[in-house]
Each structure stands twice: as structure tokens, then as C-alpha cells.
Amino acid sequence: MDAIRFTWMFAIPLLSSPAIYLAGRLGIHNPNQKGRPNLVRILALLAVIATWVPYIAAVRTFLSGERLEFAVESIWLRADAISLLLALMVLSLGTLVVIFSWSYMADEVGEEKFYAMLLAMMGLMIGLGCASDLFNLWVWFEGMAVSSYLLVAFYREQPASLEAGVKYLVQSATGSVLVLMGIALVLANSGSLDLAALHQNGARWASDHRLVSLAAAGLFIIGFGVKAALVPLHTWLPDAHSQAPSGIRAMLSGVVIEAGLIAMLRALSAIMHPLDWRIILLSFGALNMVFGNLVALRQTILKRMLAYSSLSHIGYILLGIGVSLFAGGEAAAQGAMFHLFTHMLMKGLAFLAAGALIYALYLQNGSHHALLVSDLAGTAQKYPMVALSLSIAVLGLGGLPPLAGFMSKWQIFVGGFSTQNGWIIALMVFMALNSVLSLGYYAPLVNLMYRKTPSDAILAGKPLPSTITLPLIFLAMAVVVLGLAPGLMDWLTAPAAKALLGLFGN
Amino acid sequence: MNISPLNVVLLVIIGLLAVGIYGLLITRNLIKIVLVLQILVKSAMLALVLAGKVGNNLGLGQSLAATVIVADTVVAVVGLALAVQVRRRFGTLDVADISTLRG
Numbered sequence: 091m092d093a094i095r096f097t098w099m100f101a102i103p104l105l106s107s108p109a110i111y112l113a114g115r116l117g118i119h120n121p122n123q124k125g126r127p128n129l130v131r132i133l134a135l136l137a138v139i140a141t142w143v144p145y146i147a148a149v150r151t152f153l154s155g156e157r158l159e160f161a162v163e164s165i166w167l168r169a170d171a172i173s174l175l176l177a178l179m180v181l182s183l184g185t186l187v188v189i190f191s192w193s194y195m196a197d198e199v200g201e202e203k204f205y206a207m208l209l210a211m212m213g214l215m216i217g218l219g220c221a222s223d224l225f226n227l228w229v230w231f232e233g234m235a236v237s238s239y240l241l242v243a244f245y246r247e248q249p250a251s252l253e254a255g256v257k258y259l260v261q262s263a264t265g266s267v268l269v270l271m272g273i274a275l276v277l278a279n280s281g282s283l284d285l286a287a288l289h290q291n292g293a294r295w296a297s298d299h300r301l302v303s304l305a306a307a308g309l310f311i312i313g314f315g316v317k318a319a320l321v322p323l324h325t326w327l328p329d330a331h332s333q334a335p336s337g338i339r340a341m342l343s344g345v346v347i348e349a350g351l352i353a354m355l356r357a358l359s360a361i362m363h364p365l366d367w368r369i370i371l372l373s374f375g376a377l378n379m380v381f382g383n384l385v386a387l388r389q390t391i392l393k394r395m396l397a398y399s400s401l402s403h404i405g406y407i408l409l410g411i412g413v414s415l416f417a418g419g420e421a422a423a424q425g426a427m428f429h430l431f432t433h434m435l436m437k438g439l440a441f442l443a444a445g446a447l448i449y450a451l452y453l454q455n456g457s458h459h460a461l462l463v464s465d466l467a468g469t470a471q472k473y474p475m476v477a478l479s480l481s482i483a484v485l486g487l488g489g490l491p492p493l494a495g496f497m498s499k500w501q502i503f504v505g506g507f508s509t510q511n512g513w514i515i516a517l518m519v520f521m522a523l524n525s526v527l528s529l530g531y532y533a534p535l536v537n538l539m540y541r542k543t544p545s546d547a548i549l550a551g552k553p554l555p556s557t558i559t560l561p562l563i564f565l566a567m568a569v570v571v572l573g574l575a576p577g578l579m580d581w582l583t584a585p586a587a588k589a590l591l592g593l594f595g596n
Numbered sequence: 597m598n599i600s601p602l603n604v605v606l607l608v609i610i611g612l613l614a615v616g617i618y619g620l621l622i623t624r625n626l627i628k629i630v631l632v633l634q635i636l637v638k639s640a641m642l643a644l645v646l647a648g649k650v651g652n653n654l655g656l657g658q659s660l661a662a663t664v665i666v667a668d669t670v671v672a673v674v675g676l677a678l679a680v681q682v683r684r685r686f687g688t689l690d691v692a693d694i695s696t697l698r699g
Contacts, residue, residue, distance in 0.1 A: 225660050232667045239674050246681045253694050255678050263633050263671050264620060270640035278647035
């Protein structure tokens with residue numbers, strides 16, 4: 091019975107999602123009940139808090155060295171360190187997003203849909219981390235994709251949201267067809283889809299069918315790459331990230347693209363093709379970094395700038411993983427796992443802080459106008475808390491020393507240098523230069539917020555409720571604390587790196 | 597070269613995939629795009645069944661295809677729902693006319 095317990099991690103959000111929707115819908119037809127939407131929010135908050143219980147239990151089981159696995163017939167669900175890392179990211183950001191949306195989404199039509207889809211997406215992502223055969227992975231992945239289409243197009247009155255939703259749906263659905271083709275290739279040539287079984291005789295089937303495994307790897311990289319926003323496949327991302335409700339932007343950028351990345355790595359682990367696609371990962375990493383940073387430099391809309399900077403951070407993560415797979419050594423992969431987590435904190439904070447400003451400046455005044463970078467001028471005078479947390483977030487993303495982003499980049503950097511490989515060291519220097527380049531668009535934000543006179547938009551802004559500032563304070567503290575004590579996450583990032591390299595047989 | 601039934605299925609899969617990708621590139625009507633996506637998914641479903649047959653695991657291949665039917669119906673429903681909203685807001689289904697986000 092103990093083994094089954096960890097499955098509550100995704101069962102609670104998935105089961106509560108329809109309950110929240112029904113509660114919201116049934117409440118609408120009851121005219122006597124004025125405080126109806128509160129029920130939806132309270133249920134959502136209770137559901138995410140309840141999800142922490144099986145998560146903590148699972149972590150304790152994991153730390154005691156037991157295996158977390160569970161099977162229905164021949165479908166296995168296994169929670170390893172990577173699943174737990176992903177689940178921790180989903181749960182921490184999800185909890186804060188639910189609190190953030192408490193006031194943010196209060197006046198929206200269809201609040202119950204928002205919370206129902208958010209919880210469904212969280213549950214599906216946690217499940218995605220636990221999937222241990224290729225097809226199961228695809229099913230969770232597709233479920234996560236569908237729930238995120240609906241969330242991106244949530245403001246269905248807004249033409250731009252619809253456009254972003256359409257782009258996202260078409261690109262992502264095409265990607266998932268390619269993944270299915272890759273799965274068919276693997277099944278046809280190996281007769282099995284279980285990742286552990288494929289891994290055991292992986293070297294055999296992949297070397298027997300060299301071309302086929304290469305084709306399947308290509309299909310997985312392109313198919314999952316759409317979701318993970320690898321550079322030529324990223325075009326949906328800035329639109330989706332700038333049009334979704336603020337809490338969802340934080341989830342999309344902080345967790346969903348990372349979940350796509352983890353799904354891609356898990357699928358690739360079925361194909362033990364030496365060398366070729368590790369170089370592909372490294373080159374995608376380099377391309378993502380430089381493209382994301384260069385395009386972000388010329389953005390005038392804050393959310394689009396942050397969305398492009400997500401591309402460059404996916405690049406850093408890919409680089410860390412690629413270095414470890416290419417040259418051995420766990421340090422870089424551990425840095426990449428740590429960066430997954432710190433990026434979630436920092437990007438979540440940046441998007442939520444931007445969302446707080448959008449709420450105060452535009453939504454409260456009944457407008458859906460995009461938040462321009464120039465609107466930030468003088469934020470510190472009226473919203474000191476928001477200005478401070480946005481500054482911490484962007485400086486952390488840019489990699490300034492006492493903050494979490496520096497520590498995770500530093501781990502990747504050190505891991506890369508310790509390989510003593512000329513090409514890897516050149517890539518690491520390139521990464522450091524990119525990090526400096528990214529300050530070119532982060533630093534002016536801080537300057538604007540603290541040293542300029544307030545813009546008209548700021549002066550017309552409304553006060554912020556405490557449910558919006560609370561998640562900001564929490565995330566900002568986490569970014570600073572993890573920057574001062576990066577060892578706090580070692581208990582999870584070190585086993586996650588080991589599990590990742592284990593997937594690939596290093 | 598002898599034409600076995602499996603080769604015929606393979607040709608159909610490749611044909612559907614080609615039609616689907618060509619359609620994605622040239623179609624501008626949102627409803628037609630959803631149909632084209634359906635064609636693509638059908639080719640993937642056939643591929644899964646064929647893969648099950650070739651990999652001596654026919655039951656697995658068929659059950660995967662059955663699962664894909666469910667998943668891709670959901671995607672089609674969401675796609676059509678978006679199409680309805682797009683028609684209401686923009687008054688057109690042409691994707692070239694709804695493109696405003698750039699940069």
C-alpha cells in the first residue's frame with residue numbers, strides 16, 4: 091500500500107480539478123450566494139496545499155532510499171529524483187500562483203475554469219515526471235499541452251489571446267504527431283516502449299538500427315522541442331507568454347517548458363545513440379542563448395522581453411546537461427538541475443511582479459493594454475515592494491553574484507571548465523559572455539524603476555492587495571536565500587543529476 | 597519487388613503524412629487547419645498499429661492507437677472551439693488576417 095501513496099501527488103490535483111469546475115458552475119445558478127467565487131479559490135488553495143502532503147511523504151520515502159514505483163497492469167509509474175524535482179517546481183510555483191490569482195483573477199468571467207485548468211495542468215506535469223514508458227510520457231505530455239492551450243486563450247474576448255492560442259495549438263499539435271511517429275519507430279524496431287527495458291538493451295537495438303534510432307531521436311527532438319522552445323521551434327512562446335493571464339505566464343515559463351525539456355530527455359534516453367545528438371543538444375543550447383538574448387534586447391513590451399529571456403535560460407540548462415553527457419562528470423548536470431529550479435523561482439518572480447504591475451496599472455482600470463518597459467519608470471516610488479522583487483528577479487536572471495541565478499550558472503560554468511575540453515571551455519566562455527549580454531536588457535529595467543520620475547501609468551495606478559505581494563515577497567526571499575546558501579538544494583539536485591546521467595548510462 | 601500488405605500500409609502512412617504537412621504549409625482557413633491536423637494524427641495512428649505488427653506486439657500498437665483517438669479528439673475539440681471564438685472576434689477564419697503579434 092505504501093508504494094501507491096506517491097501517486098496522490100498527481101491524483102489530488104487531477105481529481106480536484108473537475109470538482110472545482112463543478113463547484114464554480116453550480117454556484118453561478120444560485121442567486122442567493124453572493125460570495126460564490128470565493129468557494130472556487132478556497133477549494134483550489136486547499137487542493138494545492140493537500141498535494142504537499144503526499145509530496146513530502148514521497149520525499150521522505152525517497153530519502154530513506156526506497157524506490158517509488160507503482161504499476162497498473164504493465165504501465166509503470168516511477169518517481170525518481172528528476173520527477174521529485176519537477177514536482178517540487180510545479181507545486182511551489184503552483185501554490186504561489188493560486189495565491190497570486192486570488193485577487194488577480196477575482197473579477198474575471200470563468201474563474202472556475204481558470205483554477206480547474208491550472209490544477210489539471212499541475213497534476214499532469216507531476217504525472218509527466220513519473221511516466222516511465224514512452225507512450226505514457228506522450229499521454230501526460232499531450233494532456234499538459236491541451237490544458238495549457240486553454241489557459242493561454244483564457245481571455246477569449248481578447249483577439250491577441252486567441253491568436254496566441256491558435257499558434258500554440260497548431261505548432262504544439264504538429265510536434266506531438268512527430269513524437270508519435272518517433273514512438274512508432276522505436277516500437278517497430280525494439281518491440282517495447284518501457285524506458286527501463288529499452289535502456290537495458292538500448293545499446294543493442296540502437297546499434298542494430300543506427301539510421302532508425304537517429305531518425306527517432308530527430309523526431310523526439312523536434313516534437314518535444316516545440317514545447318521546450320528550442321530556437322527554430324520557439325515562435326509560439328513569446329505570443330503565448332505575453333497573452334496568457336499573469337499567473338499562467340509564470341507557470342508556462344517557469345515550469346511548462348522545463349517539463350517539455352525533461353520529457354525530451356527521457357524520450358531520448360531510450361535511444362542510446364552515441365555522441366551525435368549530444369552535440370545537437372549543445373548546439374541548440376548555444377543557439378537558444380544567443381538568439382534569446384539578442385531578440386530580448388530590442389523588445390519594448392516587458393512580458394515579451396521576459397519570454398525571450400526564457401529562451402536563453404533554456405539554452406543554459408541544455409548546455410549544462412549537454413556538457414555532462416558529452417564529457418562526463420556530474421557537476422555541470424547538477425548545475426543544470428539547479429538552474430531548472432532557480433530559473434523557476436526567478437522567472438516566476440519576474441512574471442508575477444510584472445503581473446502585479448499590470449493588475450495595478452491596467453486591469454484595475456479596466457484595460458488589457460500591454461505593460462511597456464517605459465511604464466516601469468519610477469515604479470519604486472509608488473510600489474517599492476514590486477520594484478524590489480522585480481529587480482531581484484532580473485538581476486538574478488542576469489547572474490549577479492549574491493543571487494540564486496549566479497550560483498546555478500556558476501555550477502554549470504565550473505562543471506564545464508573541469509572537463510578540460512577545449513570546445514567545452516569555449517562554449518562556457520560563450521555562455522559567460524551571453525550572461526553579460528543579458529544584463530544589457532535587465533540592468534536598464536532596474537535603472538528605470540529606481541532612478542526615473544514616475545510615468546503617467548504609474549501615477550494612475552491603484553494599490554495592490556496583500557495576496558498579490560505575498561507571493562512576490564516569498565519568491566524574492568527564496569532567490570536571495572538560495573543565492574547565499576546554494577547547498578540547500580543539493581539533497582535533490584545531486585540525485586537528479588545522477589538519475590539523469592543514469593538514464594543515459596553514464 | 598513484391599508488394600506485401602505491410603508495404604501498402606507504409607505507403608499510406610507516408611502519403612497521409614505528406615498530405616498533412618503540405619496542407620499545414622498552404623492552408624489558411626482555421627477549420628481546414630484542424631482537419632489537416634487530424635490527417636496528420638491519422639497517419640501517426642496507422643504508424644503505431646503498423647509498428648505494433650512489425651515489432652511483434654500488435655496488442656500494444658492497437659491500444660496506443662485507441663488512446664491516440666481520444667487524445668486527438670480533445671485537441672480537435674479545443675481547436676474548433678478556438679475557431680468559433682476567432683470567427684466571433686475577427687469575423688474571419690483566415691489565419692493570415694488574425695496575425696497581429698510580432699517581434
